[in-house]
Amino acid sequence: MARAIRLARLGLFTTDPNPRVGCVLVRTGEVVGEGYHRRAGEPHAERNALTAAGGQARGATAYVTLEPCCRQGKTPPCTEGLLTAGVRRVVAAMVDPNPLVAGRGLETLKAAGVAVQVGVLAAEARALNPGFIKRMSQGLPYVRCKLAASLDGRTAMASGESKWITSEPARRDVQRLRARSSAILTGIGTLLADDPALDLRLGAEELPGMRPGEQIRQPLRVLIDSRLRTPANARMLGLPGTTLIACPEGQAPSDVMRLEAAGAQVYVCAGREGRVDLASLLRDLARREINEVLVEAGPTLAGAFLEAGLVDELVLYLAPHIMGDAARGLFRLPGLERMQDRIELTIRDLRMVGPDLRITAVPVEAARG
Numbered sequence: 519m520a521r522a523i524r525l526a527r528l529g530l531f532t533t534d535p536n537p538r539v540g541c542v543l544v545r546t547g548e549v550v551g552e553g554y555h556r557r558a559g560e561p562h563a564e565r566n567a568l569t570a571a572g573g574q575a576r577g578a579t580a581y582v583t584l585e586p587c588c589r590q591g592k593t594p595p596c597t598e599g600l601l602t603a604g605v606r607r608v609v610a611a612m613v614d615p616n617p618l619v620a621g622r623g624l625e626t627l628k629a630a631g632v633a634v635q636v637g638v639l640a641a642e643a644r645a646l647n648p649g650f651i652k653r654m655s656q657g658l659p660y661v662r663c664k665l666a667a668s669l670d671g672r673t674a675m676a677s678g679e680s681k682w683i684t685s686e687p688a689r690r691d692v693q694r695l696r697a698r699s700s701a702i703l704t705g706i707g708t709l710l711a712d713d714p715a716l717d718l719r720l721g722a723e724e725l726p727g728m729r730p731g732e733q734i735r736q737p738l739r740v741l742i743d744s745r746l747r748t749p750a751n752a753r754m755l756g757l758p759g760t761t762l763i764a765c766p767e768g769q770a771p772s773d774v775m776r777l778e779a780a781g782a783q784v785y786v787c788a789g790r791e792g793r794v795d796l797a798s799l800l801r802d803l804a805r806r807e808i809n810e811v812l813v814e815a816g817p818t819l820a821g822a823f824l825e826a827g828l829v830d831e832l833v834l835y836l837a838p839h840i841m842g843d844a845a846r847g848l849f850r851l852p853g854l855e856r857m858q859d860r861i862e863l864t865i866r867d868l869r870m871v872g873p874d875l876r877i878t879a880v881p882v883e884a885a886r887g
């Protein structure tokens with residue numbers, strides 16, 4: 519199963535909106551075939567492993583990181599492929615969170631006399647697909663919020679000047695976070711201050727699992743701008759890929775036309791007190807098959823996402839310098855006044871990226887009350 523999980527990781531940058539899945543076929547203690555899912559519309563991991571094994575799949579055990587599918591999608595059901603090939607036992611790391619499968623694949627195999635086991639290396643398998651799992655089970659994408667700060671937690675000088683806080687290796691690391699994301703989201707404050715491109719600038723050869731020269735998918739760019747203040751010459755509007763400008767209804771038609779002419783898609787969504795309703799926007803994004811969202815916003819929007827309990831993971835890059843207490847902080851949380859209201863986190867990972875420190879942390883749900 520560990521091998522199947524490593525194979526699944528080769529699809530990290532390509533399977534979206536499908537899950538990353540790996541499969542290894544073993545017969546009498548020997549690997550007879552293996553495979554992983556590369557792209558939506560292309561064969562699933564089980565099919566690729568069966569093709570590699572050929573006749574040797576008869577009597578084999580299939581180790582697969584996600585329950586095999588049992589319905590006709592863009593490709594035929596994997597349960598059918600495993601049965602036709604004569605696989606005798608299937609070990610799945612986890613049940614498919616897709617309500618259309620949710621255990622039915624394993625039931626189909628059991629009913630046909632295949633021995634079935636589930637739950638081997640389940641945590642590792644879940645970590646492959648946080649977005650797909652959350653979208654399927656809760657109708658929301660997985661939200662990762664990335665921020666760069668000085669060691670004293672400052673993100674911009676009082677003047678707004680903020681380029682560059684972190685090192686080149688840290689910024690390349692952020693490119694990899696972008697590459698695995700379905701969408702990158704920011705706020706109008708950041709756009710007006712920095713005019714960011716929010717694009718993916720890595721070559722395929724820099725992303726493990728991608729083939730040299732292979733076309734790289736630009737994640738959807740989502741800009742929250744409730745009064746359509748975006749200038750028509752904003753950098754991200756002229757780049758390859760799609761920029762969605764989210765706003766509540768009631769915008770001047772001339773602004774909508776101005777931004778659509780500049781290349782944006784203006785997306786009217788539910789509002790709340792004259793602003794975009796963040797939770798409802800995330801639900802809309804999940805309906806568009808967005809699995810993982812990378813929030814790269816300033817302290818106002820990052821604070822709003824955190825306060826609303828909409829952040830699943832924080833990735834903080836801390837550079838070895840001090841910007842002083844007049845500089846701006848990481849999260850604007852105006853309602854947070856007492857120690858008991860602190861947002862508690864659990865640190866999941868800590869490492870150096872070039873000269874900078876990268877901290878990955880997750881909010882402790884229960885602590886929010």
Ligand code: NAP
Nearest residue numbers: 665666673680705707708711743744815816817818819822
């Ligand atoms: P921001 O957080 O990027 O965007 C603020 C906008 O987000 C608000 O004006 C509002 O848009 C929307 N928003 C905020 N709270 C909301 C809520 N509860 N519901 C719905 N929409 C909400 O801007 P900022 O705080 O001014 O930050 C900009 C600064 O951050 C710049 O200096 C930039 O350089 C810096 N920055 C630093 C990093 C870093 O990692 N260090 C990253 C990005 C930006 P409307 O006004 O349209 O309602």
